[in-house]
Amino acid sequence: MKYIIAIIQPHKLTEVMGALEKANIPLITVSNVLGRGRQKGITQTYRGTREVGSLLQKVKLEIAVNEDFVAPAIEAITSSAKTGDIGDGKIFVLDLHDVMRIRTGEKGSEAIG
Amino acid sequence: MNAGDTAWLLISTVLVFAMTLPGLSFFYGGLVRRKNVLSILMQCFTVAALISIQWVLFGYSLSFGPDTGFGVIGGLDWIGLKKVSGTPFPDYAGTIPHTLFMVFQCMFAIITPALMIGAFAERMKFSSFLIFTLLWATFVYDPLAHWVWGNGGWMKSLGGLDFAGGIVVHASSGISALIICLLLGKRTGYLKEPFRPHNLPYTILGGSLLWIGWFGFNAGSALAANDIATHALITTLIAPAAAGLTWAFIEWYVNEKPTILGAISGALAGLVAITPACGFVNVGNAIIIGIIASVLCYLFVVKIKAALGYDDSLDAFGIHGVGGIWGTIATGLFAEKAVNPAGADGLFFGGPQLMPQLIMVLAAPIYAAIVTFIIYKVVDLTLGVRVKEKEETIGLDLTQHGEAAYTVIE
Numbered sequence: 106m107k108y109i110i111a112i113i114q115p116h117k118l119t120e121v122m123g124a125l126e127k128a129n130i131p132l133i134t135v136s137n138v139l140g141r142g143r144q145k146g147i148t149q150t151y152r153g154t155r156e157v158g159s160l161l162q163k164v165k166l167e168i169a170v171n172e173d174f175v176a177p178a179i180e181a182i183t184s185s186a187k188t189g190d191i192g193d194g195k196i197f198v199l200d201l202h203d204v205m206r207i208r209t210g211e212k213g214s215e216a217i218g
Numbered sequence: 219m220n221a222g223d224t225a226w227l228l229i230s231t232v233l234v235f236a237m238t239l240p241g242l243s244f245f246y247g248g249l250v251r252r253k254n255v256l257s258i259l260m261q262c263f264t265v266a267a268l269i270s271i272q273w274v275l276f277g278y279s280l281s282f283g284p285d286t287g288f289g290v291i292g293g294l295d296w297i298g299l300k301k302v303s304g305t306p307f308p309d310y311a312g313t314i315p316h317t318l319f320m321v322f323q324c325m326f327a328i329i330t331p332a333l334m335i336g337a338f339a340e341r342m343k344f345s346s347f348l349i350f351t352l353l354w355a356t357f358v359y360d361p362l363a364h365w366v367w368g369n370g371g372w373m374k375s376l377g378g379l380d381f382a383g384g385i386v387v388h389a390s391s392g393i394s395a396l397i398i399c400l401l402l403g404k405r406t407g408y409l410k411e412p413f414r415p416h417n418l419p420y421t422i423l424g425g426s427l428l429w430i431g432w433f434g435f436n437a438g439s440a441l442a443a444n445d446i447a448t449h450a451l452i453t454t455l456i457a458p459a460a461a462g463l464t465w466a467f468i469e470w471y472v473n474e475k476p477t478i479l480g481a482i483s484g485a486l487a488g489l490v491a492i493t494p495a496c497g498f499v500n501v502g503n504a505i506i507i508g509i510i511a512s513v514l515c516y517l518f519v520v521k522i523k524a525a526l527g528y529d530d531s532l533d534a535f536g537i538h539g540v541g542g543i544w545g546t547i548a549t550g551l552f553a554e555k556a557v558n559p560a561g562a563d564g565l566f567f568g569g570p571q572l573m574p575q576l577i578m579v580l581a582a583p584i585y586a587a588i589v590t591f592i593i594y595k596v597v598d599l600t601l602g603v604r605v606k607e608k609e610e611t612i613g614l615d616l617t618q619h620g621e622a623a624y625t626v627i628e
Contacts, residue, residue, distance in 0.1 A: 116611050119411040147612065150620045162253075190608075 106201040106214060107175045111166040112140060112194040113186040118164050124185035125168070128177040132218065134167040143191055163194060169201055171214050219306055220313035226443035227314050227322055233434025234325035238332050239266050241427035246336055248420030249532045251413060253613025254340045255420075255623045261347060265332040268348065269355050273324040274299055277355060281363035282310065282323065285370030292364050309369050311441040322438060323363070330359050330387045336532030337395030338603075341405050341610050344618045346601045353593045358394060358586050362386050365582070373581070378574040379553060379561060381450065382439035384494025384545040385582045392539020393583040394590040396530060401594050402603060404529035406610050413531075418479060425482040429458060432489050436496040446558055450496040454489065457496075457508035461488025464512035483537065487515035490541030491548060498553035498561040507548045515540050543579050550575030 113121055118135065125133060139160035146158040170178055179196055187193055206216040243262035247255045269277070276297050283292030296302050299320065307316040331351045338347075365373040366386050380386060405413070415421055436454040440447035465484025466476035491511030492504055499507065519536035530536055550572035553564035563569025597603055604610075609617035616622060 114611075116407070116411075119407075147616045148620060149616070149622060 106204065106217060107170055107172065108199040108201040109166075109168045109170060109175070109178055109182075110197040110199065111168075111182050111186070112138070112142075112163050112196075113166065113182070114188065114193060115162050115164045117186045117188075120185045121166065121182055124181040125178065128174075128181040130168060130170060130174055130178050130181065132168065136165045136167075138163050138165045142195070161192070169204055169217050171217055219315070220442070222443040223311075223313040223441070224315065224318060226447065227311075227318050227438060227441065230434035230438025231318070231322045231325055233431045234322070234329065234438065235266070235431075237428050237431030237435060238262055238325075238329045241424050241431050242329065242332055242335075244420045244424030245428060246339060246421075246424070246532050248417040248422075248424060249336075249415045250339050251613070252416040252624060253615055255416065255615065256621050257344070257614035257618055258335060258339060260344070260619055261335050262332050264348065265335075265351055266328050268352060269328045269331065270324060272352060272355055273327050274320075277327055277360050278302070278320050278323065280356065280360035281327070282320070282368050285364070285368065289365065289370050289372030289375060291361050292368050313442060319441070322441075323367075326383055326387055326435075327355060327359055327363070330383075330391045331355050333388070333391040333538050334395040334398060334534055336534030337399040337530050338402050339531040340614065341402065341604055343601065343603060343605050344614075346597050346603045349601065350593060350597050350603070353597070354394065354590065357593060358390060358589050359386070362390050362582055362586065366578070373574075373578055376574045376577060377562065377571075378578040379498060379549050379571065380494045380546065380578070381497040381549075382436045382493045384490070384542045384549070385578050388490045388493060388538040388542025389546060389579070389583055390542075390586040392535045392537070392542055394586050395534035396528070396539060397587050397590045398594060399530045399535070400528055401591070401598075404527075405531060406607055408529045409527065415479065422478055422482055425486060429485060429489060432458075432493075436493060440497055446497050446560075449557060452501055453492050453496040453499065453504040456501055457492035457504040457511070458485040458488035460505040460508035461485055461491070461512040464509045465516055468513070468516050483515070483519065483533070484512040487511045487537050487541045490538055491545035493542070494545045495549040495552060498549055498558050498564075500552075500554065500557050503552040507545065507552065510548070511541050511544050514544050539583075543583070546575050546579050547572075 140163045141160050146161045149156045149159050168178055182196055204216040205212050239262060243259045247258045250258055279294055279296035280292050283296040286293045302316050302320055304315040304317055306312050306314060311319045331354055363386050365371040366380050432454055433451050437447045437451035440450055462481045462485035466481040469480040470476040488508035488511050491507050495507060515537050518540045519533045523530055523536060551564045551566050553561050553571050554567045555561060555563050562571040565572040
């Protein structure tokens with residue numbers, strides 16, 4: 106089992122979720138995050154104080170999947186989140202030790218989907 | 219000069235100002251996505267500042283100054299408030315200072331272009347917005363105000379009734395808003411992804427402040443603290459009450475749940491529609507005008523806009539254009555001299571008032587549409603009206619103003 110974390114452009118969220126759903130991966134957790142990669146943030150000004158390259162709004166997706174779904178998930182995210190500009194984000198894939206569904210007590214790959 | 223009238227008009231002036239800041243700015247601000255809320259607040263703020271100055275420099279003279287001869291526009295006699303003094307000007311208002319009439323009217327000149335922000339929200343360049351607003355106020359609002367309210371204005375001479383600005387303020391800005399959003403095109407992603415209002419409590423707060431300010435807008439337009447002002451205040455309470463409930467009930471029937479955004483949208487439709495009629499129709503007919511306004515605006519906002527696919531982002535046309543046109547026609551149907559001897563009898567009371575109302579409803583929007591089209595093209599060819607797609611994606615707050623409304627982390 107893998108745990109996929111993807112950081113994407115906020116305006117790509119609808120498209121990415123659509124692509125994941127098409128790949129039969131509808132389960133997802135989404136949060137608003139701030140971050141900065143190689144793309145510099147936009148300069149903000151508050152009463153004359155310039156704040157250069159501050160953090161940018163991004164959206165973080167978290168998906169737990171069985172091995173079979175790792176490649177399709179990555180493919181779905183990359184193809185739908187890509188604009189080709191700096192700032193499109195990153196995908197991190199982590200090993201996942203265990204999963205438990207709270208309602209039923211199911212564990213492991215049974216509990217994942 | 220009458221101290222009571224003067225006191226009421228001073229208060230009304232401030233109430234109408236509050237319709238734009240903070241009323242309309244928060245009403246619209248809550249409806250956009252979080253990345254654009256400051257751009258809306260900034261646009262509303264800028265209209266208030268810019269048009270105040272335009273008004274005292276030359277706007278008031280063009281609108282209300284002595285007619286240049288054809289009933290089309292006032293001259294430059296009152297430029298820079300020359301000859302506009304504390305002495306009453308009886309042709310407009312005999313019991314209050316002329317300067318007070320001038321500044322009361324200034325608030326109407328401010329809110330009218332601000333209403334159009336709803337049509338081009340989330341995608342207009344700030345620099346172009348500034349120029350566009352100034353040109354629109356000068357070449358659309360000022361002439362229309364002169365036609366309907368100015369001494370010698372041709373619609374006024376024709377006997378057209380517009381108590382507080384149904385045609386001058388709402389229909390003109392609504393139609394112009396439609397032209398702008400057709401020319402400007404849809405927001406990127408419109409109808410493909412959900413565009414949810416980012417803060418509905420802001421919208422309800424702003425909408426409620428609009429209603430409060432509207433008491434000054436309508437009842438103040440009596441230009442006196444008297445029975446007509448009181449009557450206008452009552453219809454300004456009752457018509458939107460009926461309209462707000464109507465919209466909520468329609469939603470309840472169609473979508474199984476009534477929403478607060480629906481209720482406040484209905485109330486605004488009712489406020490717009492009662493604006494030209496508020497001092498001329500009885501309270502029972504105010505209820506009817508409100509209910510019909512809600513049904514018509516609902517059809518335009520929910521059904522017709524979706525069917526035709528234009529992006530009137532915050533429904534400036536759907537509410538103000540449609541409501542203003544309906545209210546102006548309704549005045550020709552329901553007006554009665556029993557309510558206001560200075561008015562006229564509408565069609566349902568055996569009077570001839572419907573014809574001048576229909577002429578207003580045709581002429582003013584056509585003029586507004588044509589001139590808006592020309593101004594838009596001029597600004598687009600020189601400065602470009604729309605922001606780049608990338609800027610639109612990031613949001614106008616950061617790309618036009620270098621500010622963000624909300625922090626996620628301190």
